[in-house]
Amino acid sequence: MVFSSLLFLFWFIPIFFIVYYLVPGKIKNPVLFLGSIIFYGWGEPKYLILLLVSITVNWLAGILIGRFRGRADKAVLICAIVFDIGMLFFFKYINFFIENINAVSGASIGKVNITLPLGISFYTFQIMSYVIDLYRGKVEVEKSFINLGTYLCMFPQLIAGPIVVYSNVSQGLKERHIGLPDVEEGLKIFTLGLASKVLIANNAGALWKELEEIGYANLSSPLAWLGMLAYTLQIYFDFNGYSMMAIGLGRMLGFEFPKNFNLPYTSLSITEYWRRWHMTLSGWFRDYLYIPLGGNRVGKGRMVFNLFVVWFATGFWHGADWNFILWGLYFFVLLMIERSGFKGFLLRHKAAARVYSLLAIGFGWMLFAISDLKQLGLYLSRLFTGGMSSEVLFYIRNYGFILILGCILSSGIGNKIYAGIKDKAAVCIPLLIAIFILCVAYLADASFNPFLYFRF
Amino acid sequence: MIRQLLQYKFTLIISALILAICVAYVFRSESVFSESENRYLAGRPGMTLSGLADGSFMEAFELYVKEQLPARDGLIRLKALAEQAQLKNENNGIIRGRDGYLFEKLIRTNSQLDRNEAAIVRFVKDTDREVNICIIPNSFEIMTDKLPKAFPNISEEERISDLYDKLSGMKNVHTINMYDGLKAHKDEYIYYRTDHHWTTFGAYYGYLRLCDEMGLEPVDIGSLESIKKEADGFFGTFYSKYRGAGIKPDILTYYDIAVKGYRAGAQVHDSIYDTAKLDTYDKYAMFMYGNEGLSLVDSADDITDAAGNKGGIYGKTPRRKELVVFKDSYANCLIPYLTYDYDRLIVVDLRYYPDPVSGLLKEHPDADILLIYNFMHYNEDNHFYRLTS
Numbered sequence: 001m002v003f004s005s006l007l008f009l010f011w012f013i014p015i016f017f018i019v020y021y022l023v024p025g026k027i028k029n030p031v032l033f034l035g036s037i038i039f040y041g042w043g044e045p046k047y048l049i050l051l052l053v054s055i056t057v058n059w060l061a062g063i064l065i066g067r068f069r070g071r072a073d074k075a076v077l078i079c080a081i082v083f084d085i086g087m088l089f090f091f092k093y094i095n096f097f098i099e100n101i102n103a104v105s106g107a108s109i110g111k112v113n114i115t116l117p118l119g120i121s122f123y124t125f126q127i128m129s130y131v132i133d134l135y136r137g138k139v140e141v142e143k144s145f146i147n148l149g150t151y152l153c154m155f156p157q158l159i160a161g162p163i164v165v166y167s168n169v170s171q172g173l174k175e176r177h178i179g180l181p182d183v184e185e186g187l188k189i190f191t192l193g194l195a196s197k198v199l200i201a202n203n204a205g206a207l208w209k210e211l212e213e214i215g216y217a218n219l220s221s222p223l224a225w226l227g228m229l230a231y232t233l234q235i236y237f238d239f240n241g242y243s244m245m246a247i248g249l250g251r252m253l254g255f256e257f258p259k260n261f262n263l264p265y266t267s268l269s270i271t272e273y274w275r276r277w278h279m280t281l282s283g284w285f286r287d288y289l290y291i292p293l294g295g296n297r298v299g300k301g302r303m304v305f306n307l308f309v310v311w312f313a314t315g316f317w318h319g320a321d322w323n324f325i326l327w328g329l330y331f332f333v334l335l336m337i338e339r340s341g342f343k344g345f346l347l348r349h350k351a352a353a354r355v356y357s358l359l360a361i362g363f364g365w366m367l368f369a370i371s372d373l374k375q376l377g378l379y380l381s382r383l384f385t386g387g388m389s390s391e392v393l394f395y396i397r398n399y400g401f402i403l404i405l406g407c408i409l410s411s412g413i414g415n416k417i418y419a420g421i422k423d424k425a426a427v428c429i430p431l432l433i434a435i436f437i438l439c440v441a442y443l444a445d446a447s448f449n450p451f452l453y454f455r456f
Numbered sequence: 457m458i459r460q461l462l463q464y465k466f467t468l469i470i471s472a473l474i475l476a477i478c479v480a481y482v483f484r485s486e487s488v489f490s491e492s493e494n495r496y497l498a499g500r501p502g503m504t505l506s507g508l509a510d511g512s513f514m515e516a517f518e519l520y521v522k523e524q525l526p527a528r529d530g531l532i533r534l535k536a537l538a539e540q541a542q543l544k545n546e547n548n549g550i551i552r553g554r555d556g557y558l559f560e561k562l563i564r565t566n567s568q569l570d571r572n573e574a575a576i577v578r579f580v581k582d583t584d585r586e587v588n589i590c591i592i593p594n595s596f597e598i599m600t601d602k603l604p605k606a607f608p609n610i611s612e613e614e615r616i617s618d619l620y621d622k623l624s625g626m627k628n629v630h631t632i633n634m635y636d637g638l639k640a641h642k643d644e645y646i647y648y649r650t651d652h653h654w655t656t657f658g659a660y661y662g663y664l665r666l667c668d669e670m671g672l673e674p675v676d677i678g679s680l681e682s683i684k685k686e687a688d689g690f691f692g693t694f695y696s697k698y699r700g701a702g703i704k705p706d707i708l709t710y711y712d713i714a715v716k717g718y719r720a721g722a723q724v725h726d727s728i729y730d731t732a733k734l735d736t737y738d739k740y741a742m743f744m745y746g747n748e749g750l751s752l753v754d755s756a757d758d759i760t761d762a763a764g765n766k767g768g769i770y771g772k773t774p775r776r777k778e779l780v781v782f783k784d785s786y787a788n789c790l791i792p793y794l795t796y797d798y799d800r801l802i803v804v805d806l807r808y809y810p811d812p813v814s815g816l817l818k819e820h821p822d823a824d825i826l827l828i829y830n831f832m833h834y835n836e837d838n839h840f841y842r843l844t845s
Contacts, residue, residue: 007521014478042514184464191470214563393606401542429466436470437531438538444522444531445548 001042002159002451003190003245004197006443012039017252021178029150029173032253036153040118047117050087055149057083058127059142065134066141077135081128088124091117096320119159121317125284127152129165132288139167147173156249160242162260163280165287169255176254186251191436192418193244198439200409201238202449203402204230207395208369216379220389224382228362230399231369233406236265238452239278258283265410268353269346270334270360281317285310308332318368323376327367334360480526487524491737492696497523536699545604550698557602557649558694558703559595562609566835573619575840576827580629582844585817585825588670589623590632591616592654592662592786592830595647598638612831630669637665648706651692652832653740656709659790666790667797670824672776675796683712687734687742708739713792716754720745728753728792743788749808750816755795775799778823780816782806782843784833798824806839813843 001008016035023031041048061080065073091114098109130148133139142148151173157164207230211219219227243260250257260280267273274282293306308329315328338346346353363380370376408414421427443449461468486499498519507513525531536547545552549561580587596603597612613635620631638646638661646658654662660677667674690706710729718725725745733742744751758775779798781787783805794801802820804813817825829837 005518005521006525007518010474010477010481010525011521014474043511045509045511180460180464180467184467187467187470210563390606391608394604394608397606398544398546401544425465429469432466433469433473436473438534440525441531441534441538444525444528445535 001039003242003249004194004202004439004443004449006440007042009440009443020253025175028254029144029146032155033146033150033153036150036155036158039155040153040158044118047120050091050117050120051123051153052149054084054087054123054127055145055152058131058152059145059148061131062134062141062148063143065131073135077131080131084124084128084131088120091120093316093320122161122163123152123158125163125281125288126157126165128288129163129167129284133165133167139170142166142170142173154250154253154255156246156253156255157257160239160246161278161280162243162246162257163284164250164255164257165280165284168258172255178252178254182251182254186248186253188248188432189251190245190248191432191439193241193246193248194439195435196237196241196244198241198442198446198449199435200402200406201234201236201241202442202446204237204399204406205234205450207399207403208234210395216375216382219379219382219386220392221383221386222388222392223395224379224386226392226395226399226403227379228366228383229403229407232265232362232365233403233410235365235368235452236261236410237406263410263412263415265358265361266412267357267361268350269338269343269357270331271338271343273357273361274331274335281314285314289313304336307335311335319371321371323367323371323373327364330364330367477526481521481524484524484526490523490529492529492691494693494696494738499524533699537701540700547700548697550694551604551607552698552700552703553596553599553602553604553607555602555649556702556704557595557599558698559599559603559607559609560652560694560832562594562596562612562832562835564610565615568838569615569835572834572837572840573622575843576619577622579813579827579843580623580626583817583825584628586628586630588630588632588666588824588826589619590634590662590666590826590828591619591834592634592828593638594652594831595654597831598635598642599647601642615835616831632665632669634662634665637661637668645707648690648692648694650695650698650703650706651690651740652694652830653692653786653789654830655706656711656789659786660793663790663793666794666826666828670826672797675793680711680713685710685712687739690739691737692740708734708742710743710789711792713795714756715795716756718745718751718753720751721748728795740785740788743785744791744803747785747788747805747808748803749805749810751803753791753795753801753803755799755801776824778802778820780804780820780823780825782813782825782827782829784829784837786830786833787828790828806842807837809842812845 064076211227240261247257262276264277311328311332315325318324501516539547687708690708730745780802
């Protein structure tokens with residue numbers, strides 16, 4: 001099930017929350033666990049088993065780490081990590097490796113007939129944070145299967161993040177207070193997230209989809225640039241919208257989830273961009289990969305290697321395809337350039353820094369969006385050699401408003417306006433209600449409402 | 457408690473809204489048929505174990521939730537207006553032109569088109585009888601003065617020429633180009649503004665082209681003036697998708713041409729017009745009683761004039777005997793004119809005609825053959841293979 005659907009809004013939300021609020025505190029976790037299972041199983045019944053196996057294995061590993069503390073805890077941790085990464089590898093990457101082995105060696109190993117289990121990249125990282133932090137002594141053993149299951153399956157963040165590490169919510173899992181102010185605030189954040197996804201991302205994304213239909217070979221230069229802008233806005237408003245909906249729902253459940261995006265497109269360098277984009281993912285890679293590798297407290301050569309590994313993994317995490325690896329390494333290269341002195345230049349020239357950052361981000365998204373490398377080359381060449389064509393005017397007319405609105409909102413002006421009216425109920429509440437109804441109207445007539453994270 | 461609740465107005469209002477819609481889903485009687493979309497809406501599916509296991513129940517339930525959304529029609533209209541407020545001239549693949557004209561968007565051809573082209577070529581190759589072929593361009597190709605600036609569509613004319621070129625080497629085929637004949641009248645009301653069909657007038661100009669190419673003598677439209685009928689308030693298929701403000705309805709015109717008998721599928725009628733349809737949303741379905749797999753039109757009797765010369769019902773040259781027409785709904789308002797030129801019309805809609813075409817043609821060994829389709833149908837429909845199966 002996805003948040004931006006009528007099914008979620010008008011069936012799941014009312015039924016689940018009524019039950020959740022009515023049952024006494026002790027039963028809230030089982031209700032949340034069960035509700036999340038239904039939420040996940042609705043679209044992926046067969047992969048529920050995988051999710052439950054993952055919980056069971058890591059729950060047992062946790063208990064064993066506690067029991068064999070100081071003796072065999074490292075061995076248990078390694079087993080758990082091998083299991084988690086192994087599952088991820090098998091279900092997400094096996095066909096990629098088979099394909100490439102076949103291509104290189106000329107072998108013809110048969111592909112495995114599996115579809116990617118929804119959200120596996122997110123929940124694998126989340127559950128690993130539990131066993132690793134437990135080993136490090138940062139968190140305590142979770143003896144309750146229900147509590148650990150509730151943590152991992154919690155429907156707001158299960159399929160598209162944010163990546164909530166166990167230590168974020170371990171306290172809340174045991175005891176939490178849900179007050180009306182939390183519900184009110186959570187519902188508002190949810191509504192804004194819904195609007196971000198349904199009103200902006202879907203409508204900007206429709207242009208990107210049209211360009212695919214027209215065929216990259218037929219694009220004029222201005223249309224190709226417009227498409228790049230459209231995709232850049234779509235992915236931000238889609239992903240940030242999902243995160244906001246998750247954070248809002250979490251709040252309504254009594255949890256405080258970490259912020260995931262902090263106006264990434266206002267960055268003045270790529271270094272800064274990755275501190276603002278998908279913050280929970282970069283945080284995860286920092287804490288559970290970069291620092292264990294030695295971080296930057298090592299020799300220069302080793303540090304470069306560490307960064308290379310992190311960015312390779314970041315790219316590969318986003319999808320089992322070469323273009324995602326390329327996308328990760330592209331940022332590795334840019335970050336290295338920035339580290340070796342370019343950052344100083346950027347600090348002194350703000351306007352240039354802004355243009356550079358946005359272009360670098362935009363090109364990055366083209367690497368991300370187009371998996372076929374030939375098509376990618378074609379698209380990039382159309383940006384510069386596509387020539388003019390008057391039909392771009394049609395697309396400017398039909399997407400101009402939404403693209404301009406997207407640019408304005410991603411610049412942070414929207415946040416400022418919202419902060420200004422937030423406490424003026426007479427303005428804020430009617431506006432949010434109108435936005436909510438408009439979202440329902442767009443969902444009622446949705447011809448284009450994609451779920452972008454099925455490859456993650 | 458209540459006073460405390462009232463402080464959280466947003467929660468209160470949104471919860472009430474969500475609950476009201478949820479309750480409405482459960483207790484409201486389901487609307488079964490959507491007039492404006494001219495189709496049956498999905499109802500609530502029954503839950504079965506196998507449906508749960510293979511996910512078909514979930515799929516059906518999501519469709520039900522979407523189609524039976526309370527106030528769905530109003531919300532769809534609201535979305536259309538919101539699109540318009542952004543200065544868009546497109547909604548759901550329908551582009552608004554000048555003077556309230558709506559057009560469908562076509563930015564690439566369907567992969568089906570190549571298969572359809574091949575099927576038609578094969579059909580002509582496989583038969584030794586003469587075949588007349590006509591692909592009718594859609595409104596945006598002809599009504600060029602009504603298009604908005606920077607209209608993004610591809611050209612249908614090129615793809616129609618491709619087909620005609622492929623057929624040009626064959627002796628038994630006769631391709632009929634409609635462009636000039638229609639373009640000469642592009643200032644007239646030859647296509648509906650809100651529907652994907654051509655009007656009865658557009659069909660008449662198409663008919664003139666057919667007569668020209670097939671050597672028939674056309675009936676004079678002026679002579680039909682006395683039997684002209686009109687129905688207003690017609691909102692067609694383009695409008696059901698577009699739904700924006702400021703679109704005027706079309707007027708549907710028909711000439712009440714009499715026939716001796718009309719058999720549409722298993723039904724027998726004494727007229728080719730289903731006038732009851734004029735009171736419904738889908739008014740265009742009045743022509744020929746909609747689309748049937750096989751229908752037979754027996755033209756009205758010939759007239760013998762005072763001098764004893766037998767002729768068509770308006771005293772023209774004697775009619776030809778039979779014409780087999782393979783067609784889509786565009787032809788439904790053109791076929792009445794052809795009753796002046798043929799004693800009998802055998803009308804086939806391949807979408808609903810699963811029997812072998814070769815058998816049908818054998819039953820009518822002397823009949824003329826006409827394939828007439830509008831471009832969109834030629835581009836999308838996947839029943840052309842039935843021509844040769």
